[in-house]
Amino acid sequence: MTDVWTVIVVVGVATVLFKAAGPVFLGRRALPGKVQSVVELLAPVMLAALVVTQTVGGDGELSLDARVPGVAAAAATLAVRRRAPLIGVMAIAAVVTALVRVVA
Amino acid sequence: MSSGEQAHRVRDGVRTALPLALGPLLFGLSFGVLADAAGIGAVAATVMSATTFAGSAQFGAVTVLDAGGTVVAAIMAAVFLNARYVAISVTVASIFPGGRTRRLVESQLIVDESWALSGRSGRFEWSILVGSGLLLYVLWVASTAVGTVLGDALGDPNGLGLDAAFAALFLTLLAPYLRGRRAIQAAALAAGITLVLTPVTPAGVPIVAAAAACLIGLKR
Known part of the structure; x- marks a missing residue:
């Protein structure tokens, strides 16, 4: 339990400081160009890594199971409609994966 | 501007965000369900939503912990995900009125959605950012709490394909980038x-x- 609370406190404090960075600390000063381009890529990079671990991550190994067709269906949905609602995409992935698990 | 006038404009901001309330509500419910499945506990999950108020980083941290990752890995994943708020908050630095403490508090209402809404007119508006941020905050914390209860009722989340649903969640957040x-x-x-x-x-x-x-x- 203490591990969880450590994460909550540290992430909470870091986020408060990040959000206050402009309005409280930096003011209107823009970030240096290179810092800006690196920071801008952090979110897509981390999200891509999370997609992979959540799709094929196993216990210290890659595991190709029913999650893969579910996530593929979600990706196909987003390819057709990039602005598809989050809950709809999640439901498609869940249903496809659950069906594959029932059949397999 | 008087404080009465400010309150009035914030109410307009709340109203601006109302039509978009369903998305964040379901997002919060999902976080509660995931946190419950990961064994984080209802209180901890709700406290995290109240203190971090940034969905993707919370999902990221809990996903890493759930997979058996270390505390340091979970913290780093979330911090990397949230570092974008440095860049985002700089773009709205000049719209916050008042002293440091007030700016510190109000800047916490910056989230992707409130930021995007507040800039819709072509220049960032404080009242929309704070109004929509307040509404999103209340929805986020409340729906997290409800989600943890829902998670209990759902039983084995993986049997329902919820593991794939959370991969799809990260994919959907990734798409606009x-x-x-x-x-x-x-x-x-x-x-x-x-x-x-x-x-x-x-x-x-x-x-x-x-x-x-x-x-x-x-x-x-």
Whole structure:
């Protein structure tokens, strides 16, 4: 339990400081160009890594199971409609994966 | 501007965000369900929503912990995900009135959605950012709490395909970023790093290592 609370406190404090960075600390000063381009890529990079671990991550190994067709269906949905609602995409992935698990 | 007038304008901001309330509500419910499945506990999950108030980072941290990753890996994943708020908050630095303390408090209402809404007219508006941020905050914290209860009722989440649903969640959050060539390259590199490292490193390490892909931003 203490591990969880450590994460909550540290992430909470870091986020408060990040959000206050402009309005409280930096003011209107823009970030240096290179810092800006690196920071801008952090979110897509981390999200891509999370997609992979959540799709094929196993216990210290890659595991190709029913999650893969579910996530593929979600990706196909987003390819057709990039602005598809989050809950709809999640439901498609869940249903496809659950069906594959029932059949397999 | 009088405080009465400010309150009035904030109410307009709340109203601006109302039509979009369903998305964040379901997002919060999902976080509660995930946190419950990961064994985080209802109180901890709700406290996290109240103190971090940034969905993707919360999902990221809990996912890493759930996969058996270390505390450090979970923290780093979430911090990397939220570092974008430095860049985002600079774009709205000048719209917050008042002293440091007030700006510190109100700046916490910056989230992707409130930020995007507040800039819709072409220039950032404080009242919309604070109004929509307040509404989103209340929805986020409340729906997290409800989600943890819901998670209890759902039983085995993986049997329902919820594991795939959370992969789809990250994919949906990723989609709007994949416009520029550089973002696509960086995301692909990060995915590659994660794939290669997953079989050979402890849980959580691949995600943290994948952050290095953002250094593509240094390339001209």
